[in-house]
Amino acid sequence: MKKADLITGCVLLAFSGFVIWESLRMPPSATFGPGPGFLPFWMGVIVAGLAAILFLTAWSRKMDPKAPPVFPGRKALTAVGLALLGLLLYTVLMEPLGFLANTVLFVAFLMAVVQREGFKLTAAVALLTTSGLYIIFHLLLGITLPRSPFGF
Secondary structure, three states: OHHHHHHHHHHHHHHHHHHHHHHOOOOOEOOOOEOOOHHHHHHHHHHHHHHHHHHHHHHHOOOOOOOOOOOOOHHHHHHHHHHHHHHHHHHHHHHHHHHHHHHHHHHHHHHHHHOOOOHHHHHHHHHHHHHHHHHHHHHHOOOOOOOOOOOO
16 A cells, blocks of 8 residues: 555655646635635645645554555456446436436445345435435425426
8 A cells, every 4th residue: 555655645746736836827816705625725725735744654664565456456446437427327317217217227226236235225226315305406406306297
């Protein structure tokens, strides 16, 4: 993990430097408060600080010969690929299926195919997750969610 943390620290430090540089091209303040450059600048500073901490702690750490490999194995890559495929299908099917049916199917797909859980747990998590999201976004926040041609 030492090598992965060193690489990640360098990449994040370079990215945060880019964000800071670009945010300096925007006005930091506006008439009534912070301008468009305020948030990106400070987020870049925070990410740079955290990246520096990651890099320095990785640099001072000893190399562990029993450390797991940096890149995931075939099983993990398959799970990531299936999750990305599920996300793609989720976005494509949102309009024809609507939020409720599509979200139940998506969560069930993640639980059953990607995580290989049993039917009872898959059904419970899919229904509870969809119900919770519906209650929060539609009922409490009043956000209009996509509906299927059948009205749900």
